[in-house]
Structures are given as C-alpha cells and as structure tokens.
Amino acid sequence: MLDGKKVLFSGMQATGNITLGNYMGALKNWIDLNNDDSYQCFNCVVDLHSLTVRQDPAELRKRARTLLSLYIAAGLDPVKNCIYYQSHVSGHAELSWILNCFTYMGELSRMTQFKDKSAKHADNINAGLFTYPVLMAADILLFQTDVVPVGADQKQHLEITRDIAERFNGVYGDVFTIPEPYIGKVGAKIMSLQEPDKKMSKSDENVNATIYLMDDPDTVIRKFKRAVTDSDNEIRYTDEKPGIKNLIDIYSAVTNKTAGEVEREFDGKGYGDFKLAVGEAVNSVLVPIHQRMDELSKDKAYIDGIIKENSDKANYFATKTLRKVQKKIGLPERVR
Ligand code: ATP
Ligand code: LTN
Numbered sequence: 001m002l003d004g005k006k007v008l009f010s011g012m013q014a015t016g017n018i019t020l021g022n023y024m025g026a027l028k029n030w031i032d033l034n035n036d037d038s039y040q041c042f043n044c045v046v047d048l049h050s051l052t053v054r055q056d057p058a059e060l061r062k063r064a065r066t067l068l069s070l071y072i073a074a075g076l077d078p079v080k081n082c083i084y085y086q087s088h089v090s091g092h093a094e095l096s097w098i099l100n101c102f103t104y105m106g107e108l109s110r111m112t113q114f115k116d117k118s119a120k121h122a123d124n125i126n127a128g129l130f131t132y133p134v135l136m137a138a139d140i141l142l143f144q145t146d147v148v149p150v151g152a153d154q155k156q157h158l159e160i161t162r163d164i165a166e167r168f169n170g171v172y173g174d175v176f177t178i179p180e181p182y183i184g185k186v187g188a189k190i191m192s193l194q195e196p197d198k199k200m201s202k203s204d205e206n207v208n209a210t211i212y213l214m215d216d217p218d219t220v221i222r223k224f225k226r227a228v229t230d231s232d233n234e235i236r237y238t239d240e241k242p243g244i245k246n247l248i249d250i251y252s253a254v255t256n257k258t259a260g261e262v263e264r265e266f267d268g269k270g271y272g273d274f275k276l277a278v279g280e281a282v283n284s285v286l287v288p289i290h291q292r293m294d295e296l297s298k299d300k301a302y303i304d305g306i307i308k309e310n311s312d313k314a315n316y317f318a319t320k321t322l323r324k325v326q327k328k329i330g331l332p333e334r335v336r
Helices: 020-035 057-073 091-100 105-109 112-120 127-141 152-172 217-225 242-255 259-265 271-297 300-329
Strands: 006-012 039-045 081-085 147-149 180-182
Touching (some): 006 127, 020 242, 039 057, 057 271, 091 300, 105 152, 112 127, 112 152, 217 271, 242 259, 242 271
Parallel strands (some): 006 039, 006 147
16 A cells, blocks of 8 residues: 555557557556556556567667556546556566575466477577566566556466565565556456467457557558458357457457347357457547557657656655565665
8 A cells, every 4th residue: 555545557568569459458457457547557668578588778768768658648547546667666677686596486486478489489589588587577566556457367376476475574574565467357468460369469460360559550450451350250159269359359349348248249240240349349449549659759858758657656665665565685784
C-alpha cells in the first residue's frame, strides 16, 4: 500500500513494435484499472530487459521513447501514473543482484520463456536471458506491488516472483508485499492472425500475422481480411475454430460485448462481414491513439518533463525498499 492505495506495477519491453496483443493483454488493463483511482500505478519501459537480445543502440533509444509516449497516447495519465524508464532507476539492477542470490538455477531453467527464447536465439544464450525473471521480480518487489496486470504468458514469471519474495520474507520477516497477477478475462492471449494456435508476437516474421498499434487503418483492414479462419462460414466461439475464436476475442475486447452477444450479432452473416467489422472496431481504438502520438511527437519538452519528474518519483520509492533490504541482509549502513 502507498498513501492508502494499492500499488500496481507493470512494464513492457522496448523491443520491436507494440502489438494489439500487448495492448489487449496489458496496456488496456493498466488503463482500465487506473480509472477508478484506487491504485497507485507504476508503468515502466523495461529497457534493461530488452538487452537480453542484441539491440541497435540508436534504435533501442528511439523505441524506448516511442513506447513511453505510446503509454500516454493510449490513455495513461502521466500525472496519476508514474511512467518511467527502468534504466533511470538503478534500484532495479541492485535489487536484482540481491534476489539472484535467493533464486535457484533449477527454478530458472523451468521458465518456458527462457526455453523459447534460447531456442530462437541459439547464437546468444546469455546469462541475462536466464536471469530475466529475477530482474522482473526486482521490478515488482521494489515498489511493494499488490497487483501486476500482464498477459497470460507472464503467469509463470509472476509465480517465481512470489516464490522469491516468500523465500526472502521467510528468512528476514515481512520485507516484501506478495504480488498478485491480474490477467484480464478477455484479450489475455491474442493469437497470430496467420497461425491462430500461436501467440500474436512482436517478433513474428510474417507481418500479416500481427496487428501493430501504429498500423494505418487500411493495413488493419487488409490484415483482418487475410486472417486465417476455416471453411464453414459460421461465427461460433469454440476451440475447434481457433481463427474465429481469436477474432471474437478481439472484437469482444474492443466492444465490451460477450462472446455470446457477438455470436448473436453476426448470426447468419459471413466471415467477410465479420472480419470487416473486427477491423473497423480495432481502428476505432487505434486512430485516436495515432492522433495523440502525432501531437506528442511535436512536444519534446512535455515528454522530457515527464521523464525527469517520474524517474525522480520512482527513485524515491525504489530507494526506500532497497535500503530496507540492504539493512535486513547485513550490508553496511551509509554514513551521512
Ligand atoms: P515477444 O512477442 O517478442 O515475445 P512480448 O510482446 O511478449 O514479446 P513484452 O513487450 O514484454 O513482450 O510484453 C508486454 C506485455 O504484453 C506482457 O504483459 C505480455 O503478457 C503481453 N502480451 C504479449 N503478447 C500478448 C498477446 N499475444 N496477447 C495478450 N497479451 C500479450
Ligand atoms: N517480462 C515481461 C515484461 C516485464 C514486466 C515486468 C511485466 C518486465 N518486468 C514487471 C510486469 C511487471 C513481459 O511481458 N515479457
């Protein structure tokens, strides 16, 4: 708790272009949860995590700034929310080192994301890729976080975060708040438009598989028209029709309608009509974000101000937890 409010923490990597999956599984929930004012929110651009895959320096810097602006363009209020870069708060890396010493090799080697990413980047299986979940645990525990809104693929990382925190608290008393994941009911796992049994991913080589948040309206419509479905032309929410199920999920997430309501709305209509409706619904969300991004790109001073103010704020809270941890484990106190 912070100032009587629950703490919400979440982050996104500054790697690749943000997708509709990132928006529906994560960003949208950050915005919705903050609307009722009952949370103190920290929304981080986890640029240190991005380093686990080789990055072009100029590109990484640009993407990190675009992502931070996108948080605001999508509707996060930079006054209510602490929107900042992970690399501007050194406590993340410091706590991560300490937590590394409370994490077992065995538990890290069970992480499916590590297995997937090391298969994908076989030429660069670095130690950072392996300890990635420990840095994520540090992000979360540094702010005494109560709730972490993420997509379904991050559930395992939340579990290890809780295990590390409980292990630490077991030795030193109640130092860390034990966080809960928040995984939305709709949109927690948006699938590829081309291979609907695979998660929609930033790094998919087939650009038609992924809707990027910055795709223009015509591209969005074209990608939905080409989405892989099946041949029976019936709009029904079932695991046997993964392509249509995914499109219903996307439509539900945008319109707040249930799967049943969507089935009834499109009863008797064909896939062509439905795909067009999904594309138009998605565009109704994306177009205002594009307009706001355009405005923000012209206001460098405004974004700079947010970066400065929020990193000071995040540093203040992070340092509080870090000092407590350092004291508990026996590191020498600072002399003033
Ligand atoms: P990659 O696709 O390259 O593996 P990523 O998009 O999963 O990267 P992040 O940017 O760190 O990696 O993800 C940010 C957030 O978006 C996380 O909370 C994650 O769970 C969520 N997310 C990512 N893809 C999807 C998806 N297809 N559906 C729902 N949520 C998603
Ligand atoms: N691993 C996350 C990104 C991430 C994160 C966090 C999410 C890093 N630190 C802390 C929530 C809270 C991913 O989505 N790939």
